[in-house]
Amino acid sequence: GAGVSQTPSNKVTEKGKYVELRCDPISGHTALYWYRQSLGQGPEFLIYFQGTGAADDSGLPNDRFFAVRPEGSVSTLKIQRTERGDSAVYLCASSLSGGGGETQYFGPGTRLLVL
Amino acid sequence: KNEVEQSPQNLTAQEGEFITINCSYSVGISALHWLQQHPGGGIVSLFMLSSGKKKHGRLIATINIQEKHSSLHITASHPRDSAVYICAVLRAGSYQLTFGKGTKLSVIP
Numbered sequence: 503g504a505g506v507s508q509t510p511s512n513k514v515t516e517k518g519k520y521v522e523l524r525c526d527p528i529s530g531h532t533a534l535y536w537y538r539q540s541l542g543q544g545p546e547f548l549i550y551f552q553g554t555g556a557a558d559d560s561g562l563p564n565d566r567f568f569a570v571r572p573e574g575s576v577s578t579l580k581i582q583r584t585e586r587g588d589s590a591v592y593l594c595a596s597s598l599s600g601g602g603g604e605t606q607y608f609g610p611g612t613r614l615l616v617l
Numbered sequence: 618k619n620e621v622e623q624s625p626q627n628l629t630a631q632e633g634e635f636i637t638i639n640c641s642y643s644v645g646i647s648a649l650h651w652l653q654q655h656p657g658g659g660i661v662s663l664f665m666l667s668s669g670k671k672k673h674g675r676l677i678a679t680i681n682i683q684e685k686h687s688s689l690h691i692t693a694s695h696p697r698d699s700a701v702y703i704c705a706v707l708r709a710g711s712y713q714l715t716f717g718k719g720t721k722l723s724v725i726p
Contacts, residue, residue, distance in 0.1 A: 535714075537714075537716075542718070543718055544621075544703050544705070544716030544717050544718045544719050545660075545703075545705075545714075545716050546716070547713040547714060547715070550712045550713070557712060558711075558712045558713065560713070561713065593660065595660075600712065603647055603648045603665070603667070603707060604665070605662045605665055606650075606662060606714075607662070608652075608659065608660035608661070608662070610657070610659050611659075
């Protein structure tokens with residue numbers, strides 16, 4: 503596709519369950535970013551990938567959160583033992599070469615609800 | 618205090634009005650982004666600035682690095698401009714964007 507895609511668009515899960523959120527960046531973009539947006543707030547940085555490696559994962563809130571990008575394209579954000587406070591919209595963005603000083607293209611987000 | 622502050626939080630305007638949204642930040646930056654978020658969550662990048670002024674159609678963005686302040690202006694506002702406008706800064710030496718909470722704009726016909 504032409505833009506960044508994310509699946510699923512909505513995910514409802516129960517407290518304590520494991521979830522995986524997928525991001526498909528724009529083809530050829532080496533930089534990929536994950537953000538989390540709580541209701542009424544601006545997005546918060548979670549992790550930045552340059553190619554296959556996590557160049558900056560300082561925004562991950564705790565060790566229940568993990569993200570991979572094994573082939574340098576699709577990325578998966580994994581959340582273990584979900585908590586109600588994890589409920590948010592998880593946004594993915596990609597950019598051509600990274601470094602932050604270039605336009606980021608955002609996906610539509612995955613709305614996660616933990617019951 | 619948040620590192621990125623936007624004002625106003627909410628703004629209602631009549632169609633055709635000139636609109637200004639402000640963003641102040643407290644850290645050294647290498648770039649500032651203005652983003653638009655429509656209901657349903659989709660975010661679109663409007664501008665990326667490191668100095669001066671940029672214009673695209675009816676949108677104008679300015680930045681004053683010394684004063685750590687940026688403004689987004691919309692001329693001849695239209696109901697389709699209704700959205701949340703978010704300011705985000707790229708900290709100097711970092712890959713992280715730090716976002717403001719956004720300004721919710723409603724343009725009434």
